[in-house]
Amino acid sequence: xxxxxxxxxxxxxxxxxxxxxxxxxxxxxxxxxxxxxxxxxxxxxxxxxxxxxxxxxxxxxxxxxxxxxxxxxxxxxxxxxxxxxxxxxxxxxxxxxxxxxxxxxxxxxxxxxxxxxxxxxxxxxxxxxxxxxxxxxxxxxxxxxxxxxxxxxxxxxxxxxxxxxxxxxxxxxxxxxxxxxxxxxxxxxxxxxxxxxxxxxxxxxxxxxxxxxxxxxxxxxxxxxxxxxxxxxxxxxxxxxxxxxxxxxxxxxxxxxxxxxxxxxxxxxxxxxxxxxxxxxxxxxxxxxxxxxxxxxxxxxxxxxxxxxxxxxxxxxxxxxxxxxxxxxxxxxxxxxxxxxxxxxxxxxxxxxxxxxxxxxxxxxxxxxxxxxxxxxxxxxxxxxxxxxxxxxxxxxxxxxxxxxxxxxxxxxxxxxxxxxxxxxxxxxxxxxxxxxxxxxxxxxxxxxxxxxxxxxxxxxxxxxxxxxxxxxxxxxxxxxxxxxxxxxxxxxxxxxxxxxxxxxxxxxxxxxxxxxxxxxxxxxxxxxxxxxxxxxxxxxxxxxxxxxxxxxxxxxxxxxxxxxxxxxxxxxxxxxxxxxxxxxxxxxxxxxxxxxxxxxxxxxxxxxxxxxxxxxxxxxxxxxxxxxxxxxxxxxxxxxxxxxxxxxxxxxxxxxxxxxxxxxxxxxxxxxxxxxxxxxxxxxxxxxxxxxxxxxxxxxxxxxxxxxxxxxxxxxxxxxxxxxxxxxxxxx
RNA sequence: GGACGGUUAGCUCAGCGGUAGAGCAUUCGCCUUACACGCGAAGGGUCGCAGGUUCAAAUCCUGCACCGUCCACCA
Numbered sequence: 001x002x003x004x005x006x007x008x009x010x011x012x013x014x015x016x017x018x019x020x021x022x023x024x025x026x027x028x029x030x031x032x033x034x035x036x037x038x039x040x041x042x043x044x045x046x047x048x049x050x051x052x053x054x055x056x057x058x059x060x061x062x063x064x065x066x067x068x069x070x071x072x073x074x075x076x077x078x079x080x081x082x083x084x085x086x087x088x089x090x091x092x093x094x095x096x097x098x099x100x101x102x103x104x105x106x107x108x109x110x111x112x113x114x115x116x117x118x119x120x121x122x123x124x125x126x127x128x129x130x131x132x133x134x135x136x137x138x139x140x141x142x143x144x145x146x147x148x149x150x151x152x153x154x155x156x157x158x159x160x161x162x163x164x165x166x167x168x169x170x171x172x173x174x175x176x177x178x179x180x181x182x183x184x185x186x187x188x189x190x191x192x193x194x195x196x197x198x199x200x201x202x203x204x205x206x207x208x209x210x211x212x213x214x215x216x217x218x219x220x221x222x223x224x225x226x227x228x229x230x231x232x233x234x235x236x237x238x239x240x241x242x243x244x245x246x247x248x249x250x251x252x253x254x255x256x257x258x259x260x261x262x263x264x265x266x267x268x269x270x271x272x273x274x275x276x277x278x279x280x281x282x283x284x285x286x287x288x289x290x291x292x293x294x295x296x297x298x299x300x301x302x303x304x305x306x307x308x309x310x311x312x313x314x315x316x317x318x319x320x321x322x323x324x325x326x327x328x329x330x331x332x333x334x335x336x337x338x339x340x341x342x343x344x345x346x347x348x349x350x351x352x353x354x355x356x357x358x359x360x361x362x363x364x365x366x367x368x369x370x371x372x373x374x375x376x377x378x379x380x381x382x383x384x385x386x387x388x389x390x391x392x393x394x395x396x397x398x399x400x401x402x403x404x405x406x407x408x409x410x411x412x413x414x415x416x417x418x419x420x421x422x423x424x425x426x427x428x429x430x431x432x433x434x435x436x437x438x439x440x441x442x443x444x445x446x447x448x449x450x451x452x453x454x455x456x457x458x459x460x461x462x463x464x465x466x467x468x469x470x471x472x473x474x475x476x477x478x479x480x481x482x483x484x485x486x487x488x489x490x491x492x493x494x495x496x497x498x499x500x501x502x503x504x505x506x507x508x509x510x511x512x513x514x515x516x517x518x519x520x521x522x523x524x525x526x527x528x529x530x531x532x533x534x535x536x537x538x539x540x541x542x543x544x545x546x547x548x549x550x551x552x553x554x555x556x557x558x559x560x561x562x563x564x565x566x567x568x569x570x571x572x573x574x575x576x577x578x579x580x581x582x583x584x585x586x587x588x589x590x591x592x593x594x595x596x597x598x599x600x601x602x603x604x605x606x607x608x609x610x611x612x613x614x615x616x617x618x619x620x621x622x623x624x625x626x627x628x629x630x631x632x633x634x635x636x637x638x639x640x641x642x643x644x645x646x647x648x649x650x651x652x653x654x655x656x657x658x659x660x661x662x663x664x665x666x667x668x669x670x671x672x673x674x675x676x677x678x679x680x681x682x683x684x685x686x687x688x689x690x691x692x693x694x695x696x697x698x699x700x701x702x703x704x705x706x707x708x709x710x711x712x713x714x715x716x717x718x719x720x721x722x723x724x725x726x727x728x729x730x731x732x733x
Numbered sequence: 734g735g736a737c738g739g740u741u742a743g744c745u746c747a748g749c750g751g752u753a754g755a756g757c758a759u760u761c762g763c764c765u766u767a768c769a770c771g772c773g774a775a776g777g778g779u780c781g782c783a784g785g786u787u788c789a790a791a792u793c794c795u796g797c798a799c800c801g802u803c804c805a806c807c808a
Contacts, residue, residue: 601768
């Protein structure tokens with residue numbers, strides 16, 4: 001053994017050695033006989049490579065997997081990747097853009113083929129990266145959220161919901177990304193603070209007696225989007241607002257459009273904001289569409305799916321971008337003397353969480369999943385303790401959202417994803433469409449369609465058309481929600497559903513965890529996992545979010561290259577004390593590398609002392625020494641002390657792992673090995689020659705390797721192999 | 734606007750009722766035959782601020798300040 005530990009000479013070799021042991025099997029004892037332990041890897045998006053957040057997640061999961069495997073559980077870690085709809089589509093689009101090609105140039109079929117090529121490439125890269133980190137996943141069970149078997153489940157789920165009346169189609173105002181050309185769910189919106197103006201606009205009141213005669217009276221509304229006034233259908237005030245009490249029911253003239261619109265009373269209006277009077281644009285604002293529904297207001301679609309003004313906006317505005325229209329509207333109003341004032345204003349602009357474009361609330365046909373009953377189930381499971389969220393305070397995040405959850409818009413107008421199992425009749429379309437403008441050619445609610453897992457052989461409506469499958473795809477999270485069971489074999493479901501624990505980051509508690517819970521309850525009649533561990537978020541040293549686009553990300557693989565995988569795992573866990581966010585500090589990785597080296601040299605010392613002459617595998621000399629009995633009659637105080645400490649440490653580590661206290665556990669092992677074992681006992685042992693001390697040294701090292709193996713698997717395996725000859729990964733804990 | 738968390742050595746963090754700790758960095762000795770990715774020693778903190786509870790507070794309570802994360806249909 002050379003004096004310095006070299007991870008590069010070890011890791012790849014050791015990983016190959018391990019692979020046969022990743023399949024579920026029960027090793028050793030009778031104690032845990034029949035017990036199973038399973039974790040599902042949160043499937044990384046195939047958009048690129050892994051980041052520190054993945055490294056943390058993978059390390060935590062691997063600790064639990066390796067620990068339970070050693071304890072004799074039939075253990076499995078299910079890996080896989082996620083097709084990640086919009087995210088992946090955008091990455092591929094950006095890539096194509098470099099060649100000057102858009103997805104429209106290619107067309108749907110060719111484009112999705114490109115995405116599949118991307119998937120093959122990056123899916124493999126991601127799996128390679130997971131292996132580098134030492135993840136002991138069962139690769140024979142790797143899944144992708146668009147595998148055929150998985151896709152079957154997705155269709156089955158959709159049909160299941162539809163048949164129970166949970167899925168409906170509706171024309172609603174949804175958040176629309178004009179760049180991605182698709183709808184988004186509430187959770188896919190990212191708010192960014194923006195400095196803008198608040199325009200106070202005077203809407204002339206029509207007097208009671210002389211209709212349409214303008215007088216000096218106005219009602220003033222405040223808005224951040226003056227261009228949407230072209231689509232106003234009313235002005236709303238709060239019914240309790242004394243200022244406007246006697247105006248309710250009267251009408252105003254909508255400037256520019258010269259349309260008479262009513263003043264309505266609605267509780268959604270906040271009296272304290274602006275003037276307390278709000279313009280209502282039912283087709284371009286979600287809140288306004290609800291007010292519109294309550295007061296039966298018409299919807300004027302003045303902006304199209306590309307963020308440009310429609311004919312409905314008026315001749316002067318048609319074809320303009322919204323911001324251009326804004327300037328023109330303001331100029332026009334100023335000319336008319338209808339701008340009361342303009343204030344500086346900061347508000348949160350809704351943007352696309354994938355491409356960052358400002359969202360446009362837009363009226364369109366979409367598919368929704370009714371959340372009421374599903375939310376009820378989820379709440380019950382969480383409140384009753386069937387699912388525990390750790391740490392507990394994150395339970396509130398889930399409950400809060402679930403308690404006021406809105407129906408989930410599950411359709412997306414992109415190309416990459418699971419197409420809806422909906423088939424349209426090509427011939428039967430009824431002619432009722434309230435809106436001239438249509439988002440997609442499936443727009444007419446009067447179309448005839450069938451929801452079915454397979455395309456019907458014969459169209460049930462016209463009896464002779466070749467039915468056309470919906471072009472929409474499902475929200476990527478619809479399929480991720482099925483991850484704990486979709487695509488699993490019957491046997492695996494029997495053995496490993498529910499899984500043991502879900503380990504994930506806090507930012508997808510609602511996006512993913514909540515949806516897995518109700519999906520599990522709905523399709524498997526049981527919660528998908530009894531515990532959810534919400535781990536820390538790794539931030540930069542300055543406390544900023546790690547992000548590729550900001551250039552603040554740290555590449556785990558670069559660190560592995562520099563320090564070795566064990567050192568990275570050590571560094572991550574060393575810093576992850578609770579669930580408090582981590583301000584990344586490479587110094588902890590340095591500590592990890594030093595510690596690995598220390599351990600290596602302890603092994604070298606023990607090897608020398610115990611006369612293990614042939615360090616190369618297979619070497620049974622160590623095995624022989626360690627199997628010898630310690631002579632109790634010859635025990636010295638120092639022996640008793642160190643053996644006692646080692647025993648106590650083992651108990652503490654078991655407790656820590658059970659409580660998911662990985663950081664504190666690692667610190668304890670570190671302290672014991674460095675300060676008790678090496679600094680004290682090894683130094684004392686140098687003055688002794690008795691047989692006992694050799695056996696004890698072997699025992700201490702053997703036990704230390706076991707305790708450490710889940711945390712830093714490569715070096716512990718390598719040492720164990722060299723000194724004791726057998727596989728540590730399946731050594732009984 | 735709401736919720737949650739943080740504020741302890743130069744940096745990143747433990748400690749969470751009883752005389753301030755770790756890693757990294759710094760200084761001074763040591764290549765002492767397991768390890769210089771090391772060994773031995775040293776310096777460095779009125780534990781965010783202001784009150785309160787207590788024999789005793791970094792640790793409990795209240796208020797404030799600053800930082801961070803998440804949630805939110807105030808136009």
